Amino acid sequence: MTEALEVWTRPDRGRRQPRHSREEIAAAAIRIADTEGFDELSMRRLASELGAGTMTLYHYVRTKDELLALVHDAIMGELLVPGDLPDEWRAALTLIARRARDAIRRHPWILEVHDDPAPGPNGVRHWDQSMQAVSSLGLSVGERFELVMAVDEYVFGFCLMERANASAADAGPPGPELDGMREYVDGLIASGDYPTLAAIWDDPGLEETWTQMQRQVSDPDRFDRNLQRLLDGFEAELGRRRSRRKR
Amino acid sequence: MTEALEVWTRPDRGRRQPRHSREEIAAAAIRIADTEGFDELSMRRLASELGAGTMTLYHYVRTKDELLALVHDAIMGELLVPGDLPDEWRAALTLIARRARDAIRRHPWILEVHDDPAPGPNGVRHWDQSMQAVSSLGLSVGERFELVMAVDEYVFGFCLMERANASAADAGPPGPELDGMREYVDGLIASGDYPTLAAIWDDPGLEETWTQMQRQVSDPDRFDRNLQRLLDGFEAELGRRRSRRKR
DNA sequence: ACGTTAGCGGTACACTGTACGTCATGTCAA
DNA sequence: TTGACATGACGTACAGTGTACCGCTAACGT
Numbered sequence: 229m230t231e232a233l234e235v236w237t238r239p240d241r242g243r244r245q246p247r248h249s250r251e252e253i254a255a256a257a258i259r260i261a262d263t264e265g266f267d268e269l270s271m272r273r274l275a276s277e278l279g280a281g282t283m284t285l286y287h288y289v290r291t292k293d294e295l296l297a298l299v300h301d302a303i304m305g306e307l308l309v310p311g312d313l314p315d316e317w318r319a320a321l322t323l324i325a326r327r328a329r330d331a332i333r334r335h336p337w338i339l340e341v342h343d344d345p346a347p348g349p350n351g352v353r354h355w356d357q358s359m360q361a362v363s364s365l366g367l368s369v370g371e372r373f374e375l376v377m378a379v380d381e382y383v384f385g386f387c388l389m390e391r392a393n394a395s396a397a398d399a400g401p402p403g404p405e406l407d408g409m410r411e412y413v414d415g416l417i418a419s420g421d422y423p424t425l426a427a428i429w430d431d432p433g434l435e436e437t438w439t440q441m442q443r444q445v446s447d448p449d450r451f452d453r454n455l456q457r458l459l460d461g462f463e464a465e466l467g468r469r470r471s472r473r474k475r
Numbered sequence: 476m477t478e479a480l481e482v483w484t485r486p487d488r489g490r491r492q493p494r495h496s497r498e499e500i501a502a503a504a505i506r507i508a509d510t511e512g513f514d515e516l517s518m519r520r521l522a523s524e525l526g527a528g529t530m531t532l533y534h535y536v537r538t539k540d541e542l543l544a545l546v547h548d549a550i551m552g553e554l555l556v557p558g559d560l561p562d563e564w565r566a567a568l569t570l571i572a573r574r575a576r577d578a579i580r581r582h583p584w585i586l587e588v589h590d591d592p593a594p595g596p597n598g599v600r601h602w603d604q605s606m607q608a609v610s611s612l613g614l615s616v617g618e619r620f621e622l623v624m625a626v627d628e629y630v631f632g633f634c635l636m637e638r639a640n641a642s643a644a645d646a647g648p649p650g651p652e653l654d655g656m657r658e659y660v661d662g663l664i665a666s667g668d669y670p671t672l673a674a675i676w677d678d679p680g681l682e683e684t685w686t687q688m689q690r691q692v693s694d695p696d697r698f699d700r701n702l703q704r705l706l707d708g709f710e711a712e713l714g715r716r717r718s719r720r721k722r
Numbered sequence: 723a724c725g726t727t728a729g730c731g732g733t734a735c736a737c738t739g740t741a742c743g744t745c746a747t748g749t750c751a752a
Numbered sequence: 753t754t755g756a757c758a759t760g761a762c763g764t765a766c767a768g769t770g771t772a773c774c775g776c777t778a779a780c781g782t
Contacts, residue, residue, distance in 0.1 A: 244747085245748075246759095282740090282763090286762095287759090342589075359675065369684050370688065373688050374691050378701045381632035381701075385632025388632070391591065412483065421596075424607040425602070428606065454621075458701075461703070491728050519768090530771080
């Protein structure tokens with residue numbers, strides 16, 4: 229942990245003015261990943277984007293993972309809510325969650341950054357905002373953190389699923405790929421291992437099921453709906469706890 | 476989509492008996508990733524594990540991504556609930572969710588498989604089980620799917636966070652890395668950009684905050700607690716809808 | 723028993739991250 | 753202004769990756 233933190237605490241090495249800045253490097257990396265895809269983000273490609281030699285990057289960053297930590301924190305910066313947060317905790321958390329979702333949608337490849345980067349300045353800012361959002365609830369730090377973490381988890385899970393379903397979602401009308409799917413599913417059902425699938429096959433049928441699932445996956449309100457249900461669960465518990473205390 | 480499905484529908488190519496099977500190959504891949512880490516899972520390493528030449532693998536699989544699709548589906552197989560599901564929908568979904576979490580904990584590297592593999596036989600089985608779990612609710616396919624997807628998203632989000640916090644969680648007592656953290660956070664607070672953090676710094680202080688957060692992150696009941704809150708939210712809505720219909 | 727051909731796998735290539743070492747230039751002391 | 757020198761820049765090289773191509777060998781249908 230301490231070692232991982234070093235990316236953020238390491239002092240500037242010398243007295244000479246470097247030609248680039250970490251912010252500039254992170255921004256260039258994000259630009260490449262956005263326009264050409266995450267796979268194209270190599271040290272060589274990034275260096276050429278900056279008009280620098282490949283190995284020059286290694287004076288700003290110890291490894292590629294450190295670079296990705298910089299990129300990660302830059303995106304954490306994008307997801308901060310500008311201005312003041314609403315007083316009401318649900319509104320505040322909803323705002324934060326939406327903004328996080330939007331940032332991830334803008335840079336979906338960020339989900340492929342899988343190492344656990346130590347929290348950078350913007351990561352801590354996000355934590356700060358989230359904790360502030362629920363500060364009026366009179367909970368302990370631990371309880372507040374549980375709520376905040378649950379929301380973060382929700383956003384990540386949602387975006388991960390959305391990404392996985394991305395290729396399926398942009399197909400508009402039933403389309404011709406339905407035939408391949410029908411054949412495939414027919415084969416599965418024949419094995420007898422899919423009782424529920426077989427039942428659904430009979431009643432609403434493939435076409436209707438497909439349409440309903442597609443609608444579900446690409447429903448723009450689904451994010452808010454499920455978030456509100458999660459918050460409902462928390463709120464109900466808070467209510468219960470409060471009434472118990474009164475008694 | 477149709478092309479992606481091809482991994483599962485492609486017929487056996489010739490009449491000769493192959494030396495290996497896809498199941499065997501996937502199992503070997505999982506073994507390597509489990510014991511040596513996901514990075515070590517290269518085509519060469521996998522081939523040597525099977526006692527085969529590297530290029531031989533390409534007769535079972537078109538690309539490494541296809542191999543990962545096989546691996547993905549094998550793990551989907553691990554997460555299926557054996558035997559019958561409870562009748563009560565919450566108990567059934569909870570069981571499924573727990574089992575999924577356990578499978579991912581056993582193979583955390585699966586979260587690094589980031590392409591969107593077409594649903595394999597076991598993936599569809601998981602869908603089948605989940606849909607069965609909520610079949611008694613009298614909902615449309617689309618509504619059932621929304622609930623099922625929300626649970627899947629929850630599990631993924633939870634496991635992703637758990638993985639990110641893994642290195643932080645296994646540190647037992649406050650430890651010496653707390654000093655590095657204190658110094659780091661002091662620096663951040665000095666910038667004035669972290670009002671809530673500063674407030675928390677004053678009241679419960681670093682040590683207590685750290686302890687509470689650590690406890691939260693590694694609380695074994697957190698998974699169930701938040702899952703139940705999500706399901707509470709769904710159930711409340713179902714109740715509301717039902718009473719509205721009666722009126 | 724034989725010819726066909728599908729499974730097998732060696733070699734080669736373009737690409738990756740990065741260790742090492744040299745070059746040249748910005749900065750400070752004089 | 754000039755020199756010394758630390759430090760930023762970066763070319764080369766290496767071990768590793770996924771995989772295209774192509775010959776080889778052995779198992780099968782006849």
